[in-house]
Amino acid sequence: MSTASYVLNGDHKRVSVETRDLILAAARDLNYRPNAIARSMARQKTAIIGVIITEIQNPLFAPVTDGVEQILRQEGYQLLLASAGDVTSEIAAIETFLAQQVDGIIIMSLSLHFSDAHLRQLQAEGIPLVVINRDLDVPEIDQIQFDDYGSGRMGTEHLLSLGHTRIGLICGPVAPVEVRRRSAIERRRGWTDALAAQALPTPETWVIHDEYLFEGGYRAAQALIARDEHLTAVFVASDMMAVGALKAFHEAALRVPQDMAVVTIGDPPFTAYTIPALTTLRMPIMESGQIAARVLVESLRGQRTAPECLTLGYELRIRESCGSQLPHAH
Amino acid sequence: MSTASYVLNGDHKRVSVETRDLILAAARDLNYRPNAIARSMARQKTAIIGVIITEIQNPLFAPVTDGVEQILRQEGYQLLLASAGDVTSEIAAIETFLAQQVDGIIIMSLSLHFSDAHLRQLQAEGIPLVVINRDLDVPEIDQIQFDDYGSGRMGTEHLLSLGHTRIGLICGPVAPVEVRRRSAIERRRGWTDALAAQALPTPETWVIHDEYLFEGGYRAAQALIARDEHLTAVFVASDMMAVGALKAFHEAALRVPQDMAVVTIGDPPFTAYTIPALTTLRMPIMESGQIAARVLVESLRGQRTAPECLTLGYELRIRESCGSQLPHAH
DNA sequence: GCGTTTCAGTGAAGCGCTTCACTAGAATAT
DNA sequence: ATATTCTAGTGAAGCGCTTCACTGAAACGC
Numbered sequence: 214m215s216t217a218s219y220v221l222n223g224d225h226k227r228v229s230v231e232t233r234d235l236i237l238a239a240a241r242d243l244n245y246r247p248n249a250i251a252r253s254m255a256r257q258k259t260a261i262i263g264v265i266i267t268e269i270q271n272p273l274f275a276p277v278t279d280g281v282e283q284i285l286r287q288e289g290y291q292l293l294l295a296s297a298g299d300v301t302s303e304i305a306a307i308e309t310f311l312a313q314q315v316d317g318i319i320i321m322s323l324s325l326h327f328s329d330a331h332l333r334q335l336q337a338e339g340i341p342l343v344v345i346n347r348d349l350d351v352p353e354i355d356q357i358q359f360d361d362y363g364s365g366r367m368g369t370e371h372l373l374s375l376g377h378t379r380i381g382l383i384c385g386p387v388a389p390v391e392v393r394r395r396s397a398i399e400r401r402r403g404w405t406d407a408l409a410a411q412a413l414p415t416p417e418t419w420v421i422h423d424e425y426l427f428e429g430g431y432r433a434a435q436a437l438i439a440r441d442e443h444l445t446a447v448f449v450a451s452d453m454m455a456v457g458a459l460k461a462f463h464e465a466a467l468r469v470p471q472d473m474a475v476v477t478i479g480d481p482p483f484t485a486y487t488i489p490a491l492t493t494l495r496m497p498i499m500e501s502g503q504i505a506a507r508v509l510v511e512s513l514r515g516q517r518t519a520p521e522c523l524t525l526g527y528e529l530r531i532r533e534s535c536g537s538q539l540p541h542a543h
Numbered sequence: 544m545s546t547a548s549y550v551l552n553g554d555h556k557r558v559s560v561e562t563r564d565l566i567l568a569a570a571r572d573l574n575y576r577p578n579a580i581a582r583s584m585a586r587q588k589t590a591i592i593g594v595i596i597t598e599i600q601n602p603l604f605a606p607v608t609d610g611v612e613q614i615l616r617q618e619g620y621q622l623l624l625a626s627a628g629d630v631t632s633e634i635a636a637i638e639t640f641l642a643q644q645v646d647g648i649i650i651m652s653l654s655l656h657f658s659d660a661h662l663r664q665l666q667a668e669g670i671p672l673v674v675i676n677r678d679l680d681v682p683e684i685d686q687i688q689f690d691d692y693g694s695g696r697m698g699t700e701h702l703l704s705l706g707h708t709r710i711g712l713i714c715g716p717v718a719p720v721e722v723r724r725r726s727a728i729e730r731r732r733g734w735t736d737a738l739a740a741q742a743l744p745t746p747e748t749w750v751i752h753d754e755y756l757f758e759g760g761y762r763a764a765q766a767l768i769a770r771d772e773h774l775t776a777v778f779v780a781s782d783m784m785a786v787g788a789l790k791a792f793h794e795a796a797l798r799v800p801q802d803m804a805v806v807t808i809g810d811p812p813f814t815a816y817t818i819p820a821l822t823t824l825r826m827p828i829m830e831s832g833q834i835a836a837r838v839l840v841e842s843l844r845g846q847r848t849a850p851e852c853l854t855l856g857y858e859l860r861i862r863e864s865c866g867s868q869l870p871h872a873h
Numbered sequence: 874g875c876g877t878t879t880c881a882g883t884g885a886a887g888c889g890c891t892t893c894a895c896t897a898g899a900a901t902a903t
Numbered sequence: 904a905t906a907t908t909c910t911a912g913t914g915a916a917g918c919g920c921t922t923c924a925c926t927g928a929a930a931c932g933c
Contacts, residue, residue: 216912218891229911249642250583251889254918259580261623269609270829279599282626291643293591294624296612312579313621427816456816463818486757486786488793488818499600546882548921559881581919584888 221247253314261291262509263310263318265303267325269296272453272481273498277321277345280502288510290316304331317341317509321502324348324361324395341512343505343521348395355508355521357501361396364494364527365403368448368476371492371529373411375537377446377474380408381419383433383458384450388422397422400450400478418442423454430454434461445474446535452479455491459534470536477534478527489533497525551577583644591621592839593640593648595633597655599626602783602811603828607651607675610832618840620646634661647671647839651832654678654691654725671842673835673851678725685838685851687831691726694824694857695733695780698806701822701859702776703741705867707804710738711749711777713763713784718752727752730780730808748772753784760784764791775804776865782809785821789864800866807864808857819863827855 219227220236228236239245253259262285266274278294285292293315295306303320310318318340320332326348335342336354343355372380382404385397401420408415421436423429430449437447438461449455455477459469467473469489476492477484480499484491504523511517531537549557550566558566569575583589592615596604608624615622623645625636633650640648648670650662656678665672666684673685702710712734715727731750738745751766753759760779767777768791779785785807789799797803799819806822807814810829814821834853841847861867 214890215892215914219912222891227911232911246638247642248644248889249639250580250589250644251918252891253580254584254889254920255891257891257918269612270605275600275605278624279626282599282624286625291639292624294594294608294612294622295616296609308576309579309621312577314578314580427812431816453813456813460816460818460820482757483783483786483813486761486790488790490790544920545884545922549882552921557881562881578919581888582921584890584919585921587888587921 258316259291259314260289261293261313261315262506263293263295263306263313263315265295265297265306265310265318265320265322267296267298267321267323271323273323273346274321276480276499277502277505280499280504281319281506282502284503284506284510288506290510300327300331303327307331307335311340315340316513317343319343319345319502319505319509320347321345321505322347324397326390326393326395341509343509343512345501345505346396352522353520355505355512355517356523357505357508358522358524359396359496359501360524360526361399362403362406364478364496365400365448365450366407367403367527367529368400368450368478368494369404369407371476371531371535372446372448372474373407373413375446375474375535378411378413379419379442379444379446380404380413381437381442381444381447382421382450383430383437383447383454384420384422385425385429385454386422392424394425397425397450400448404448416442419444425451425453427453427457430457431461432457434458435465438462438465438467445472446470447473447475449475449477452477452481452484452491452493455479455484455493455534456487459487459489459491469534474536475534485532487534492532492535492537493530494527495530496527501525588646589621589644590619591623591643591645592836593623593625593636593643593645595625595627595636595640595648595650595652597626597628597651597653601653603653603676604651606810606829607832607835610829610834611649611836612832614833614836614840618836620840630657630661633657637661637665641670645670646843647673649673649675649835649839650677651675651835652677654727656720656723656725671839673839673842675831675835676726682852683850685835685842685847686853687835687838688852688854689726689826689831690854690856691729692733692736694808694826695730695778696737697733697857697859698730698778698780698808698824699734699737701806701861701865702778702804703737703743705776705804705865707776708741708743709749709772709774709776710734710743711767711772711774712751713760713767713777713779713788714750714752715755715759715780715784716752722754724755727755727780730778734778746772749774755781755783757783757787760787761791762787764788765795768792768795768797775802776800777803777805779805779807782807782811782814782821782823785809785814785823785864786817789817789819789821799864804866805864814860815862817864822862822865822867823860824857825860826857831855 297303297306345357385394386392421433423433478494627633627636675687715724716722735745751763753763808824
């Protein structure tokens with residue numbers, strides 16, 4: 214039995230070629246399938262990674278999961294998936310994963326401010342953990358972030374570079390605390406700083422916060438129009454919101470980009486097919502999943518010394534909605 | 544030890560209240576966490592379900608996975624996820640799942656015509672299996688389908704009911720065989736039959752097949768416009784394609800719905816925020832995941848006798864692109 | 874009061890594998 | 904020729920739990 218085990222695990226030194234072939238042949242004849250559970254039991258590791266995401270249907274999660282899965286598959290790990298929309302169910306998911314003896318955990322959250330005592334504890338117990346997109350003040354934990362401040366700044370600066378000075382902001386929720394998104398706060402900060410750097414005003418009335426949804430963008434744009442602040446451009450900090458905003462502008466007979474230039478944030482291909490096509494800051498979502506998985510795998514192999522704390526940048530994709538390609542009057 | 548096991552598994556008959564409390568207290572003190580691997584080993588089942596999807600990023604998959612996850616979580620099962628874009632990797636994923644001793648498998652494929660010898664074999668080995676959206680000719684296997692023929696028919700009939708007679712079709716790929724989608728074939732059949740039932744013509748030139756993508760719909764609409772067949776309406780058999788088509792129509796200065804009425808198929812919320820909002824046949828995607836999970840769980844509990852073969856219907860959502868709400872001239 | 878049933882708890886096998894420690898024999902060294 | 908090393912293979916413990924078969928004591932029946 215031990216010989217068979219060595220053969221099936223590819224230990225070439227311990228077994229002669231003849232016995233090896235014999236065993237392999239027997240395995241084939243018997244239709245032998247190794248029992249991963251028993252192996253995990255004996256080895257005290259499972260080659261399974263637990264992945265927790267906040268909501269499966271959120272557009273961020275498919276690409277992240279895809280990225281994670283690509284790398285894990287390639288590295289020989291399996292992926293146990295759970296969704297957890299609040300701290301209680303996150304803790305429950307972690308407990309289940311630990312019971313399941315996962316080798317490591319990846320958590321991809323919305324940029325909500327969750328409490329993280331349980332993550333500290335996980336870390337303390339020595340379970341390899343990588344966290345994506347969470348406002349976490351625990352430097353020992355590997356983290357992958359997005360440069361949300363930079364995105365706010367970059368989007369606004371692009372509009373500034375096109376000559377706009379009255380640039381509004383449609384952004385995700387910043388209050389109340391349960392739904393507040395770090396990304397929304399940071400993007401707003403970026404917008405503010407970009408305008409302030411040019412000594413331009415940033416009045417409260419040029420900003421609308423709403424949910425990161427089509428509906429939210431639609432409502433926000435309507436509200437902004439109603440305020441009649443003579444804006445010539447708006448930075449919409451989410452592609453779903455931008456689609457909603459485009460509709461509201463269209464209904465208000467505001468032409469984009471002539472009457473209202475739009476820059477937004479996102480990754481999905483559909484931003485290229487809106488009317489007009491949206492100029493976006495591409496968010497490296499799938500990449501964040503890949504990187505998280507790689508970092509985790511390196512941890513598991515003991516190839517890491519210091520904790521990772523990466524911030525991924527956005528990339529400007531100029532299309533029609535910002536009006537770059539049009540001569541426009543100011 | 545056995546007493547502890549009984550207590551922790553909630554067997555109330557075998558243990559006195561005092562010992563139970565003692566054991567529970569000790570478990571708490573020791574921070575005891577049951578080892579699911581060891582339990583699986585002893586019980587010969589894992590409470591893990593393997594889920595295979597074709598491409599994580601395909602818009603069908605997030606809702607399906609969501610539906611599956613909801614039910615499985617509620618029923619106490621874990622979800623092991625793998626993506627497999629072709630038969631070879633599907634077989635590999637199944638092998639891994641079997642090694643992992645999953646209790647059952649759910650496969651959600653694109654409606655490609657995959658070979659299914661390996662599924663028959665799975666079935667023969669007695670592994671509970673539910674397949675969503677695959678063209679499978681194996682009546683013993685539980686299957687969840689979408690009524691694609693019905694959707695083609697229903698969408699076309701809606702346009703007929705609005706007085707259109709020259710109704711084009713933009714549809715998914717039907718050839719070559721590697722990329723051919725059953726859904727495309729069926730929807731075309733529905734379109735043909737709906738028109739034929741009214742003794743209307745269904746010329747080849749009114750139909751364009753392309754990929755189920757924004758790009759595909761864009762190209763297809765351009766091609767259709769170029770043919771100049773004086774169509775007044777088109778059934779676009781995918782919401783992504785419809786978004787692309789809308790853009791092509793817009794660029795060709797064709798007004799939707801006045802010059803070209805559009806009905807499409809899909810579920811995602813974004814169809815309500817296109818310009819104009821798309822009239823769609825809603826595809827019960829998440830529901831298909833829920834149902835698949837329920838069927839599987841029932842199988843695992845031995846509560847099923849006959850194999851399931853469900854076909855889920857589509858539901859018409861009238862919005863702007865079909866022109867229902869407009870008086871229009873014919 | 875004796876046999877029977879119930880109750881509470883214990884012992885031990887076994888789930889399928891890995892891996893350390895070991896052995897017998899062959900090869901090599903001195 | 905003897906000691907040492909190497910090679911190929913074996914034995915057995917053990918991973919952490921479940922569950923069947925069992926036991927001793929208490930409760931019950933007539």
